Amino acid sequence: MNTRNITNSEMVVMKVVWKKKTCTAAAIVDEVSKNSKWHFRTIKTLLRNLVNKKIVGYTIDENDSRVYHYFPLVKEEDYLRLERQQFVDMYYDGNISTMVASFLKDAKISKNDVKELKEVLERCIEKKDEKE
Template structure:
């Protein structure tokens, strides 16, 4: 089996683009009702509330989101993320690196520097970040 297929299969968290929209609201709010999520998403996307509720059900089924029934109103659910945004983004970065660059961070960085670096200020900022990373690696 190809290595990239193994990496895809072993991916721990699978979140669709639409589900990610919901997760972003949850990561920002930490704990909120479907009404708050619908309101926040409605500012940017014309999604029907049923679509958002379906996405929430999918995320709960995937065990990425948990809900609690409100103690005063059993019709009201409070949703919370079970994974942090950083955990998810870290996994996505690793997955991208493996899938597109065979795990070669240098090749990834080189392609970004070649394609996206647009000013000497950005180049200096990147240089400083690389120096800081090298210092962290040297420190015990």
């Protein structure tokens, strides 16, 4: 899967498919239309693009052959993991500590954020220790 082929517009549709797990095109159009003014044909084109890219699959309704039920072929977490890795590789030469440091330098971080980040790092260290 090359996630760089998923456009920002297609991601709007993909988020609905991930959220609903299985749904009709009408349900996707309804959900996307809540936050956009896209024409239903635009939304259906984006959905068709995702099907052609094998990111979304579908089945045809047993009772009505005009109704398609769409479902994700790619898990959301798998997609996000790959996107994160590609981001770190492209912009930070694969160096995650440089990325985190640059984000922290530019961010306004509360004491609570710092506490949460410390907990995340501690869990990462524990996982590494368990594997060794």
